[in-house]
Amino acid sequence: MADGLRIAVIGAGIVGTSCAFFLQRDGHQVTLVDPREPGTGTSFGNAGIISLYSIAPVLTPALLRKVPALLRDRTSPLAIRWRYLPRLFPWLVRMVANARPKRVEALAQALAQLLARADAAHDTVIQECGLGALVRSGGWLKVARKEETLLSSIAFDRRLWDRFGRRYRLLDRKELHDLEPALAPDLEAGVLLEENRAVLDPCGYVQGIARGFYERGGRFLRAWAEGFAFQDRRIVAVSTSAGRLVVDAVVLAAGAFSKRLAALGGMRLPLDAERGYHVMLPHPPQSLSRPVYSCDHGFILAPMAGGIRLTGGVELASPWAKPDYRRIRRLVPLAQRLLPGLEAKIVSEWQGCRPTLPDSLPVIGRVPSCPNLVLAFGHQHIGLTLGPLTGRLIADLFAERDPGIDLSFYAPARFR
Ligand SMILES: Cc1cc2nc3c(=O)[nH]c(=O)nc-3n(C[C@H](O)[C@H](O)[C@H](O)COP(=O)(O)OP(=O)(O)OC[C@H]3O[C@@H](n4cnc5c(N)ncnc54)[C@H](O)[C@@H]3O)c2cc1C
Numbered sequence: 001m002a003d004g005l006r007i008a009v010i011g012a013g014i015v016g017t018s019c020a021f022f023l024q025r026d027g028h029q030v031t032l033v034d035p036r037e038p039g040t041g042t043s044f045g046n047a048g049i050i051s052l053y054s055i056a057p058v059l060t061p062a063l064l065r066k067v068p069a070l071l072r073d074r075t076s077p078l079a080i081r082w083r084y085l086p087r088l089f090p091w092l093v094r095m096v097a098n099a100r101p102k103r104v105e106a107l108a109q110a111l112a113q114l115l116a117r118a119d120a121a122h123d124t125v126i127q128e129c130g131l132g133a134l135v136r137s138g139g140w141l142k143v144a145r146k147e148e149t150l151l152s153s154i155a156f157d158r159r160l161w162d163r164f165g166r167r168y169r170l171l172d173r174k175e176l177h178d179l180e181p182a183l184a185p186d187l188e189a190g191v192l193l194e195e196n197r198a199v200l201d202p203c204g205y206v207q208g209i210a211r212g213f214y215e216r217g218g219r220f221l222r223a224w225a226e227g228f229a230f231q232d233r234r235i236v237a238v239s240t241s242a243g244r245l246v247v248d249a250v251v252l253a254a255g256a257f258s259k260r261l262a263a264l265g266g267m268r269l270p271l272d273a274e275r276g277y278h279v280m281l282p283h284p285p286q287s288l289s290r291p292v293y294s295c296d297h298g299f300i301l302a303p304m305a306g307g308i309r310l311t312g313g314v315e316l317a318s319p320w321a322k323p324d325y326r327r328i329r330r331l332v333p334l335a336q337r338l339l340p341g342l343e344a345k346i347v348s349e350w351q352g353c354r355p356t357l358p359d360s361l362p363v364i365g366r367v368p369s370c371p372n373l374v375l376a377f378g379h380q381h382i383g384l385t386l387g388p389l390t391g392r393l394i395a396d397l398f399a400e401r402d403p404g405i406d407l408s409f410y411a412p413a414r415f416r
Pocket residue numbers: 010011012013014015016033034035036039040041042043044045046047048049050051223224225226253254255256257258275276277278311312352353354355377378379380381382383384385386
C-alpha cells in the first residue's frame with residue numbers, strides 16, 4: 001500500500017490497540033487515541049483467559065431460569081443496581097429475547113466462528129511483539145465440590161464444546177488434585193478445558209502490542225475523542241481534547257464507552273455495561289498453575305504475575321457509577337475455602353465495564369450511513385480472547401481482503 005490511510009483508532013484497550021497494530025502493519029498511518037495509557041481500561045483487570053470455550057451467549061435459557069435466585073443471594077455472581085433499571089430495561093428486554101433456544105443456537109454459531117480463529121491472531125501478536133513470556137498454556141479448570149454440581153453447571157456449554165469440537169477432559173478427585181495439588185481436598189470433580197491459554201498480565205499484554213505498534217511507526221495521542229467533523233457523509237476530522245485530528249477513516253473501539261460516539265456517527269446501538277470486579281491477593285506458598293473457576297460460587301481464581309486475581313460476576317449498573325467492592329470482598333473467604341493456602345490480604349481492588357450488546361456479539365464493520373467510520377466494540381466477557389482477531393478482521397476490511405468468515409453476523413446495521 002502506497003502511504004496508507006490516516007486512521008484514528010479511538011480507545012486503547014485490547015481491541016483498539018490490536019486494531020491499531022494490524023492496521024499499522026498493513027502500512028496505514030495510525031493514531032491511537034485514548035486519555036489513558038493502553039490497556040488500563042477494562043482490559044487491565046480481566047481474568048486473563050484466552051477463552052476459546054466461551055461459545056454460549058451471555059444469557060442462556062438455563063441462566064435465565066436462575067436469575068431470580070441469583071439476585072437474592074448476596075454472594076452470587078449477579079447483582080443489579082435497581083435505580084439503573086429504567087435505563088437498562090430496553091437492553092434487558094432485548095437480552096431476554098435473545099435467550100430463546102433457537103436464537104441461542106444461532107448466536108453460538110456466530111461466536112464459535114470467531115473463537116475458532118482467535119488463537120491464530122494471538123499467535124501473531126505474541127510472535128511479532130515478543131509476548132511469549134506473558135502467556136501460559138495448560139488450560140482452564142472448572143471445579144466443584146460435588147460431581148452433580150459440576151455436570152449441571154457445564155451441561156449447556158458441554159453440548160456446544162462437543163458440537164464445535166473443543167477438547168475437554170472430565171477429572172475425578174485424584175486427577176484433579178494431581179493436576180492442582182493446592183486446591184482444597186473436598187473438591188470432588190473438575191473439567192479441564194485443555195486448549196485455553198492464560199495471560200499472566202493482561203495490561204502488560206496490551207502494552208506489548210502497543211509497543212509493536214509504535215515500533216512500526218504508530219502514534220499515540222493522549223486525549224479524549226469528543227466528536228467528528230463531516231463532509232459528504234464522511235468523517236474528515238476527529239475533535240479531541242488535544243485538538244483536531246485530520247483523518248481518512250476512524251475505528252471506534254472505546255469499549256463500553258462507545259455508544260455516544262457511535263450515535264454521533266449515525267449509529268444508535270443498544271450497548272450497555274456488564275460491570276465486573278477483581279481483588280488481587282498474594283500467591284500462597286503453593287499456588288495454582290492455571291485459572292480455576294468455582295462452579296459452586298461462580299468466581300475465578302487466576303494466577304497472575306502479580307498474585308492471585310479473584311474475579312467474578314456481573315453487576316448491572318451505569319458504567320459511570322461508583323464501584324461497590326462489598327460483593328467481591330465477600331468472596332474472599334469462599335476463595336480461601338477453594339485454595340486453603342490463600343491469605344485474606346487484599347493487595348488491590350479494581351472495577352471495569354464489559355461492553356455488551358444484547359445479542360452477545362460484537363459489532364465489527366462499517367456504519368452504512370458513514371462508511372469511513374468502522375465499529376469494533378461489544379466483546380462482552382471475551383474481549384481479551386477476541387481482541388487480536390478483531391484487529392486482524394478490521395485490517396482485512398480496510399484492505400478488502402477475504403476475512404475467511406461471514407462478517408454479516410457482526411454488522412452494526414443488524415440492530416436497525
Ligand atoms: C472481571 C472481568 C473479567 C474478565 N475476564 C476475561 C477473560 O478472562 N477473558 C476474556 O477474553 N475477557 C475477559 N473479560 C472481558 C474483557 O476484559 C473485555 O471484553 C475487554 O477488556 C474489552 O476491551 P475493549 O478494548 O473493548 O475495552 P477497554 O479495555 O475498556 O478499552 C476501551 C478504551 O477506550 C477508552 N475510551 C473511552 N472513551 C473514549 C473516548 N471518548 N476517547 C478516547 N478513548 C476513549 C478508554 O479509556 C479505554 O482505554 C473480563 C472482564 C471483566 C470485567
